[in-house]
Amino acid sequence: MEIKKEGNFSEWYHEVLEEAEVVDARYNMKGALVWRPFGFQLRKLVFTHLGNLMEATGHQETLFPLMIPEGQLMKEADHLEGFSPEVYWVTKGGDTKLEVPLAIRPTSETAMYPMFALWIRSHADLPLKIFQTVNIFRYETKHTRPLIRDREVSTFKEAHCAHADQAQVDEEMALIRDAYNRFMDALCIPYIISRRVSWDKFPGANVTYSYDQVMPDNKTLQNATTHDLGQGFAKMYDVNYEDEGGKQQLCHMSSHGISSRILAGMIGAHGDDKGLVLPPLFAPVQIVVVPIVFKGNKEPEAKALELAGELSGEYRVECDCRDRSPGDKYYHWELRGVPIRLELGPRDMENNAVMLVRRDTGEKRSVPLDSLNQVLEETMLAIEHDMRKKAWARQDKAIVAAQSVDEVLDAEKKGFVAKVPLCCEDCGKALEDKLGSYEVRGFIVGEKPKGNCVECGKPAKELGLLSNAY
Amino acid sequence: MEIKKEGNFSEWYHEVLEEAEVVDARYNMKGALVWRPFGFQLRKLVFTHLGNLMEATGHQETLFPLMIPEGQLMKEADHLEGFSPEVYWVTKGGDTKLEVPLAIRPTSETAMYPMFALWIRSHADLPLKIFQTVNIFRYETKHTRPLIRDREVSTFKEAHCAHADQAQVDEEMALIRDAYNRFMDALCIPYIISRRVSWDKFPGANVTYSYDQVMPDNKTLQNATTHDLGQGFAKMYDVNYEDEGGKQQLCHMSSHGISSRILAGMIGAHGDDKGLVLPPLFAPVQIVVVPIVFKGNKEPEAKALELAGELSGEYRVECDCRDRSPGDKYYHWELRGVPIRLELGPRDMENNAVMLVRRDTGEKRSVPLDSLNQVLEETMLAIEHDMRKKAWARQDKAIVAAQSVDEVLDAEKKGFVAKVPLCCEDCGKALEDKLGSYEVRGFIVGEKPKGNCVECGKPAKELGLLSNAY
Numbered sequence: 019m020e021i022k023k024e025g026n027f028s029e030w031y032h033e034v035l036e037e038a039e040v041v042d043a044r045y046n047m048k049g050a051l052v053w054r055p056f057g058f059q060l061r062k063l064v065f066t067h068l069g070n071l072m073e074a075t076g077h078q079e080t081l082f083p084l085m086i087p088e089g090q091l092m093k094e095a096d097h098l099e100g101f102s103p104e105v106y107w108v109t110k111g112g113d114t115k116l117e118v119p120l121a122i123r124p125t126s127e128t129a130m131y132p133m134f135a136l137w138i139r140s141h142a143d144l145p146l147k148i149f150q151t152v153n154i155f156r157y158e159t160k161h162t163r164p165l166i167r168d169r170e171v172s173t174f175k176e177a178h179c180a181h182a183d184q185a186q187v188d189e190e191m192a193l194i195r196d197a198y199n200r201f202m203d204a205l206c207i208p209y210i211i212s213r214r215v216s217w218d219k220f221p222g223a224n225v226t227y228s229y230d231q232v233m234p235d236n237k238t239l240q241n242a243t244t245h246d247l248g249q250g251f252a253k254m255y256d257v258n259y260e261d262e263g264g265k266q267q268l269c270h271m272s273s274h275g276i277s278s279r280i281l282a283g284m285i286g287a288h289g290d291d292k293g294l295v296l297p298p299l300f301a302p303v304q305i306v307v308v309p310i311v312f313k314g315n316k317e318p319e320a321k322a323l324e325l326a327g328e329l330s331g332e333y334r335v336e337c338d339c340r341d342r343s344p345g346d347k348y349y350h351w352e353l354r355g356v357p358i359r360l361e362l363g364p365r366d367m368e369n370n371a372v373m374l375v376r377r378d379t380g381e382k383r384s385v386p387l388d389s390l391n392q393v394l395e396e397t398m399l400a401i402e403h404d405m406r407k408k409a410w411a412r413q414d415k416a417i418v419a420a421q422s423v424d425e426v427l428d429a430e431k432k433g434f435v436a437k438v439p440l441c442c443e444d445c446g447k448a449l450e451d452k453l454g455s456y457e458v459r460g461f462i463v464g465e466k467p468k469g470n471c472v473e474c475g476k477p478a479k480e481l482g483l484l485s486n487a488y
Numbered sequence: 489m490e491i492k493k494e495g496n497f498s499e500w501y502h503e504v505l506e507e508a509e510v511v512d513a514r515y516n517m518k519g520a521l522v523w524r525p526f527g528f529q530l531r532k533l534v535f536t537h538l539g540n541l542m543e544a545t546g547h548q549e550t551l552f553p554l555m556i557p558e559g560q561l562m563k564e565a566d567h568l569e570g571f572s573p574e575v576y577w578v579t580k581g582g583d584t585k586l587e588v589p590l591a592i593r594p595t596s597e598t599a600m601y602p603m604f605a606l607w608i609r610s611h612a613d614l615p616l617k618i619f620q621t622v623n624i625f626r627y628e629t630k631h632t633r634p635l636i637r638d639r640e641v642s643t644f645k646e647a648h649c650a651h652a653d654q655a656q657v658d659e660e661m662a663l664i665r666d667a668y669n670r671f672m673d674a675l676c677i678p679y680i681i682s683r684r685v686s687w688d689k690f691p692g693a694n695v696t697y698s699y700d701q702v703m704p705d706n707k708t709l710q711n712a713t714t715h716d717l718g719q720g721f722a723k724m725y726d727v728n729y730e731d732e733g734g735k736q737q738l739c740h741m742s743s744h745g746i747s748s749r750i751l752a753g754m755i756g757a758h759g760d761d762k763g764l765v766l767p768p769l770f771a772p773v774q775i776v777v778v779p780i781v782f783k784g785n786k787e788p789e790a791k792a793l794e795l796a797g798e799l800s801g802e803y804r805v806e807c808d809c810r811d812r813s814p815g816d817k818y819y820h821w822e823l824r825g826v827p828i829r830l831e832l833g834p835r836d837m838e839n840n841a842v843m844l845v846r847r848d849t850g851e852k853r854s855v856p857l858d859s860l861n862q863v864l865e866e867t868m869l870a871i872e873h874d875m876r877k878k879a880w881a882r883q884d885k886a887i888v889a890a891q892s893v894d895e896v897l898d899a900e901k902k903g904f905v906a907k908v909p910l911c912c913e914d915c916g917k918a919l920e921d922k923l924g925s926y927e928v929r930g931f932i933v934g935e936k937p938k939g940n941c942v943e944c945g946k947p948a949k950e951l952g953l954l955s956n957a958y
Contacts, residue, residue, distance in 0.1 A: 042603060042606070044603070044606060045552070045553055045599075045602075045603065046557050046560055046602060047553060047555055047556075047557055047590065050553035050554075050555065051553065052550065052551070052552050052553065052603055053550055053551040053552075054550060055548035055549060055550055055618065058548075058549050058550050058551055059549070061551075062549070078525035078528075079525060079528045079529070079532070080522065080523055080524060080525055080528050081522070081523040081528055081531075081642060082515070082522050082523075083515055083517060083520035083521065083522065083640050083642075084520075084554075084623060084625075084640060085517055085520065085640065086517075087516050087517055090516055102582065103582040103583070104581070104582055105581075105582060106578050106580070106581050106590075107578065107579065107580040107581075108576050108577065108578050108579075108592065109577065109578075109579045109580060110576070110577040110579060110589075111574070111575075111576050111577075111627030112572065112573040112574055112575060112627050113573070114627070119580075120517065120576075122578065129515075132516060133512060133514070133515065133522055136512070136514060148525065153554060155554075157581030157582050157584070170553050170554060170555065172551060172553075
């Protein structure tokens with residue numbers, strides 16, 4: 019790594035993606051990425067974990083087609099208006115002009131709900147809860163940025179549900195919030211949940227909740243969204259059920275999603291000047307064993323291989339016996355964010371010990387081999403705990419509680435994220451007009467406003483989240 | 489199931505896909521399928537197994553973009569000619585006409601190899617062996633058929649390799665053949681490996697080997713292909729390396745793939761009039777426990793739940809306590825191909841036993857609970873063994889060793905697949921011209937021809953495979 023993270027986040031971010039071989043942005047299409055083997059493993063570990071959470075909350079995995087016939091996409095007017103400027107269209111097959119142009123999914127509501135209409139008959143079929151992991155596409159006219167703003171979003175884990183009534187929707191929204199909280203916690207990513215303002219919610223949704231993370235440059239990154247879609251989509255796609263009294267009722271729908279952007283959040287939150295720093299749960303390599311070969315004494319190598327073999331039952335382990343200097347090896351694995359390095363040299367062997375080095379803190383200690391298993395277990399937990407704490411502290415420091423328009427203006431000038439008491443969306447809009455590029459991201463959930471609306475002086479009802487956003 | 493398999497394979501096949509909830513073909517685009525939760529699990533088990541085989545043979549998982557810019561797809565002339573009639577084109581983003589039309593990948597050679605050119609520097613980087621699991625697209629003008637001929641092939645596990653020389657290619661071809669053989673064996677699918685005739689090989693390949701399976705209607709299904717691509721693609725995409733002497737050399741390429749079609753092969757080979765019959769290794773549910781509740785005695789239910797809980801450490805188990813008749817439950821799980829059913833009624837409980845029923849043979853036996861674990865293990869292996877044996881026997885019976893043109897004509901008339909001694913491709917072509925819809929699929933690998941070429945009477949060098957093909 020040549021670029022320091024502090025003050026050069028964007029350059030650092032591009033360098034670390036390339037050097038650690040996460041993704042390759044040199045593919046010959048703007049906003050499309052190639053996942054390299056190391057990055058692919060990282061992606062797989064992260065999204066497998068999320069898949070397990072989806073299954074644990076009662077969602078079943080499915081897979082729907084990529085293409086959506088024009089008329090089918092066009093049915094929900096708000097949805098269409100929101101997405102149509104960004105939809106890629108397939109218009110030709112071979113040399114033949116297609117009779118019906120096919121949209122490449124920007125998201126899958128309109129692909130799925132006509133099938134829901136076929137599958138759902140009665141209240142006994144509800145709630146119907148499914149998810150899939152697919153690529154989605156947006157013809158972005160804005161500047162693209164790997165994993166943060168891609169034209170091909172390579173990975174989108176989207177859950178879609180049909181419910182009998184609002185109570186079922188509310189239950190689902192609570193389940194998803196719990197699952198997403200746990201997911202962010204596992205990734206050691208801090209978050210602010212907010213209810214998106216009406217002009218910024220998902221096209222076609224009644225309510226959108228969003229998870230934002232403050233990145234190292236103090237811009238907020240939207241990492242997850244969860245939508246109460248009301249009955250609009252159900253109406254357009256005839257998603258009905260027969261209730262217990264034998265009457266036809268319209269379903270309520272909800273949808274929820276997390277994309278590969280979450281990896282940008284994880285990398286941004288934890289990385290340092292040496293490269294990636296990964297939570298143990300998701301590191302493709304959790305432990306690297308490096309033998310220190312001295313004056314041709316190959317004993318440490320044999321011992322290192324043996325140790326790596328023993329640990330590989332419990333952890334994802336590499337033993338680096340390449341013909342390189344220890345320094346080269348440290349650099350290589352630090353860049354890839356391996357949480358724990360075990361060095362094994364002649365002196366360690368004499369002492370029946372290994373030198374354990376933590377990636378997140380650099381802390382070094384000699385650990386007797388007979389207590390290694392326990393120390394590793396404790397250290398993995400400590401790393402996760404400390405990474406989470408550090409990331410939350412960094413985020414908290416970046417957020418200012420502003421109590422007046424002047425304080426909001428000051429926060430924007432100094433590059434802080436602001437929390438601001440407001441009474442309503444109109445006052446949020448009025449405030450936004452006085453600011454530069456800062457916008458009202460939403461109204462924070464789980465935290466009460468203090469004092470009065472900074473805009474109109476009436477008692478505040480909402481706590482607005484204001485920031486520059488990715 | 490209402491349709492019998494024998495004599496109505498095509499109708500039976502459509503019915504079983506729908507009734508067992510494998511895929512739903514009612515999506516509003518010809519040749520595009522929805523994977524339902526049960527089918528998705530089946531797909532996942534099958535392709536995870538294949539992925540493990542790919543990793544065990546040294547391939548690393550990656551993911552490449554869906555779209556390929558026009559100029560990049562167009563570089564390899566044979567390849568282009570082979571695929572261009574079937575390529576879907578994205579020509580619009582929102583309302584904007586794209587400057588460069590984007591092809592939706594029909595396969596990924598042309599997406600990958602320009603990246604290979606960036607990644608490969610020296611002989612130490614070779615062989616480079618990767619794979620990915622993606623959807624691919626063909627604008628099929630022929631009749632589509634779920635999983636067999638789709639426009640969106642939802643699942644394609646393709647391996648792509650760059651090699652230093654022909655020896656490395658040959659080594660890879662042997663490794664892949666071994667892996668694919670083991671995969672087919674695990675699926676209990678019979679196969680005939682043949683070298684495709686030159687007019688039927690992969691566009692751009694030097695040599696294509698193919699795995700064909702004889703389906704219940706005696707048409708052959710191509711389940712897998714493996715290609716020695718020579719140096720043509722490497723030349724077009726500048727995939728070079730520096731050899732040990734410091735000289736630039738052109739790489740050799742190979743590619744290998746298996747698609748979701750393999751599930752059609754598996755379903756076709758084993759299913760019966762009751763529905764799916766699945767090899768234990770891939771059955772989403774391996775054991776179903778059905779309590780027989782008699783005169784309101786709920787004890788069997790409690791015992792069944794307990795038993796299912798115990799077995800679930802080792803197997804994928806369901807306990808069916810729904811308020812339905814035993815017959816309904818048997819029908820439900822037989823349809824879904826569950827290899828073993830355990831019935832547990834009052835009499836079984838008295839005897840401290842369960843009734844074990846094999847899905848593949850219908851065989852029933854009472855098994856004492858204290859030997860159940862061992863009997864299950866043996867029975868799973870026996871099912872796999874017997875399914876494989878039966879499928880091979882069925883295929884062998886469908887193939888006739890013809891020794892003259894008349895015998896080939898007779899085989900075609902009677903609907904058998906034919907093995908025919910030939911001396912060369914020209915004679916194969918000449919023979920094909922005398923037949924109806926039968927074609928020379930390729931020259932069988934691993935079996936020597938006996939006698940003379942049926943066409944010209946010279947000593948035969950090849951054993952041609954002739955059939956109608958899917």
